[in-house]
Amino acid sequence: MTEVPENKKVNQQDKRFCFVFLISCLGSFGVIFLVNYIANPYGDYATKYFRPLVQTARNDKVYLLSQLTEVPEGVVIGSSRVMRMEPAYLKSVFGYDFFNFGVNSAMPEDHLAILRYYEKCCGKPPEMVILGIDIYSFTDALPMDSRLANCPELIGNLPELQENSLQQWKARFSRNRKLFKENFKYYMLKDSVRSLKMEMWDGGKNESANGFLSNGMMVERLTKKENADGAFDLTKGIEIQKTDYVRRYAGFDSLSKRRCQYFETFLKHCNENEIKLVVFLTPLHPELVSDLAEKTTFTQRKKEVIAYLDTQCLKNQARFYDFSKIESFQGQADDFHDGVHATVVNNRRIINCMIPRISDNKQNAF
Numbered sequence: 001m002t003e004v005p006e007n008k009k010v011n012q013q014d015k016r017f018c019f020v021f022l023i024s025c026l027g028s029f030g031v032i033f034l035v036n037y038i039a040n041p042y043g044d045y046a047t048k049y050f051r052p053l054v055q056t057a058r059n060d061k062v063y064l065l066s067q068l069t070e071v072p073e074g075v076v077i078g079s080s081r082v083m084r085m086e087p088a089y090l091k092s093v094f095g096y097d098f099f100n101f102g103v104n105s106a107m108p109e110d111h112l113a114i115l116r117y118y119e120k121c122c123g124k125p126p127e128m129v130i131l132g133i134d135i136y137s138f139t140d141a142l143p144m145d146s147r148l149a150n151c152p153e154l155i156g157n158l159p160e161l162q163e164n165s166l167q168q169w170k171a172r173f174s175r176n177r178k179l180f181k182e183n184f185k186y187y188m189l190k191d192s193v194r195s196l197k198m199e200m201w202d203g204g205k206n207e208s209a210n211g212f213l214s215n216g217m218m219v220e221r222l223t224k225k226e227n228a229d230g231a232f233d234l235t236k237g238i239e240i241q242k243t244d245y246v247r248r249y250a251g252f253d254s255l256s257k258r259r260c261q262y263f264e265t266f267l268k269h270c271n272e273n274e275i276k277l278v279v280f281l282t283p284l285h286p287e288l289v290s291d292l293a294e295k296t297t298f299t300q301r302k303k304e305v306i307a308y309l310d311t312q313c314l315k316n317q318a319r320f321y322d323f324s325k326i327e328s329f330q331g332q333a334d335d336f337h338d339g340v341h342a343t344v345v346n347n348r349r350i351i352n353c354m355i356p357r358i359s360d361n362k363q364n365a366f
Contacts, residue, residue: 053292056152057083057103058110061216062117065099068214071122072099076216078132079106079113081282083218085130085345085351093351096128100216105145107137108262109158113148114156115266126323128276131266133300135281135305135324141251151251160262220337237338242291245339255304267316277318277356279309283326283346321354329353 047339057080065072074096076085080103087098101114105215111131119125149155211219272278284292292298313320323329326346328352335346342350 005020022196058147061101062153072097074098074128075126076100076130077111078102079134080104082132087215087345108259112262112266113157125273131279132282135302138255139252140256238287241339246295248318280321281324283323284341285336
């Protein structure tokens with residue numbers, strides 16, 4: 001019997017080890033992907049077995065609006081920055097019942113989808129729309145939010161996505177590539193485990209500090225005592241968002257033609273249907289503004305966005321207000337929850353500054 005040389009034995013062992021190691025790695029990655037996909041802690045996927053850790057405001061607001069017995073005459077549209085605009089206070093100012101349809105990280109495609117859903121759900125256009133715009137929402141560097149893609153009631157109102165299959169393919173590829181990369185990061189696996197634990201052992205209690213009233217407005221669950229005890233830390237909130245917003249402005253080199261088209265379609269629809277439209281730039285905390293001005297293209301893009309909004313709103317008979325600086329609405333820096341979310345008090349100041357200019361024919365009156 002011929003004996004196998006020692007070096008061949010070593011080679012076979014090495015090959016066997018490499019094969020087992022490779023299969024183990026692929027298996028581990030597969031398990032991680034499956035856990036993150038099923039737990040879906042950030043609402044990125046269509047799976048809905050567990051409650052995400054983040055807000056799924058699009059789905060929540062769709063449900064809340066559909067459950068109202070009386071049709072609201074006005075609607076607030078925008079990102080999470082407008083979620084604390086009080087429908088009751090808006091009614092005292094403008095005389096209409098409002099529904100707050102602010103959703104997380106809203107972009108122009110969200111604005112248009114929400115307006116169309118409102119009309120389909122309520123059976124008619126709103127009498128008045130208040131639209132809060134975030135400057136970075138006109139970037140092409142960020143893909144469509146996956147939470148919009150996973151909300152059929154809203155995404156179904158964007159036939160423009162079907163008209164340009166190449167654009168849709170690019171957007172989907174960009175979004176899926178980002179999700180794939182995020183899927184294997186430690187923090188996502190950690191939050192998936194938190195989501196599973198919350199559902200299976202903590203009775204499904206959501207860890208979020210926020211919720212929504214039936215009129216769509218956000219309410220904080222932190223009490224004044226908890227704030228006084230240090231549960232609320234404005235400085236910490238600003239620091240966290242400095243990193244996040246530097247990322248959001250990365251690659252923002254010009255205004256997105258695609259997102260400008262969504263916005264112009266929104267304006268044209270409001271004009272043609274005689275909807276009273278108020279557009280405003282949402283404010284940032286001064287400390288975050290300084291950081292973005294130093295590290296990103298924020299200052300240049302802000303000038304371009306203001307000029308663009310001013311021109312388009314004037315063209316379509318909509319009111320436009322630049323409230324990006326707190327001085328423009330007599331706001332207070334302490335009345336922020338973090339770097340981008342103004343308190344109810346600051347939001348009231350914003351609304352108050354709209355009042356004397358609504359009947360004025362002059363744009364950018366501040």
